[in-house]
Each structure stands twice: as C-alpha cells, then as structure tokens.
Amino acid sequence: MSTPTLPCPGCPGRRNHGQYLCRTCWRSLPADTRGRLTRRDKRAVLRLQQLQQALAARTPLQIIRVSP
Template identity: 45%
Template sequence: MNSKTTTTRPCPCCRQPRGAAKYLCYACWGNLPGPARSALSRRDSKARDRLQELYRQVSAGVPLAEIQVTP
C-alpha cells in the first residue's frame, strides 16, 4: 500500500481504509449528496464545524444519501 493514499484509519461509515487526509473512503464519499460533498470540500473557518456535522450524522446512523451539511 502506498502511504500517501491510505492510512490505518478506517472510514467511519464502512470501516474500510480511507485515503490520507480524507473524511471518508472513496466509495462512501461518492454516496454523499452533491451539496454535502461541496460543503465538505470547502476550506475555510467553518470546515471543522461541517466535518463535525458529518461525523455526528454518521454516528447517528443517518444514511449517507440523506446527510445534509451546512454550506
């Protein structure tokens, strides 16, 4: 495995390895709605808040296709 593309940290959704500096694995990321992916891709002062929103919903069992993240 290339250390630049994977880590030992599992995806919080499916437990598969996720890429370095990635919130989810590639497959789970693709299952998020487009607006959620767009919001999570923004790098600004609210980025951490949006990431926490994502992880709270994942922990609560919200299906990936229904996750909403504040823009």
C-alpha cells in the same frame, strides 16, 4: 497514490489520510454535501462535526447534509 491506511468512519473500509471518508462513502454523499465538505474555510470544522454526528447517528450517507 498512497495506500489507504486509516479506518473509514462510514463503513468497515479504509480511507486515505486527509480525506474524511473512503471513496465509496464519499461518492454516496449528496453532491451539495460533498461540495460543502470540500471547502476549507473557517466553518470546515463545523461541517466535519456535522458529518461525524450524522455518521454516529447512523444516518444514511445519501441524506447527510451539512451547513453551507
């Protein structure tokens, strides 16, 4: 278990390398959004962009959705 070092885009906290968000923010996402973001296929980059856009627009984590 490594020390979180990178800034979390969803809060002032820190996230682990290789994760999009810190543990607290990740748990705040809807379950289907988490499942989609966990999938690593050719649309993974698109989903990450959707997440980043939602965060930039200050969308509450609880209602953020990404493409299937």
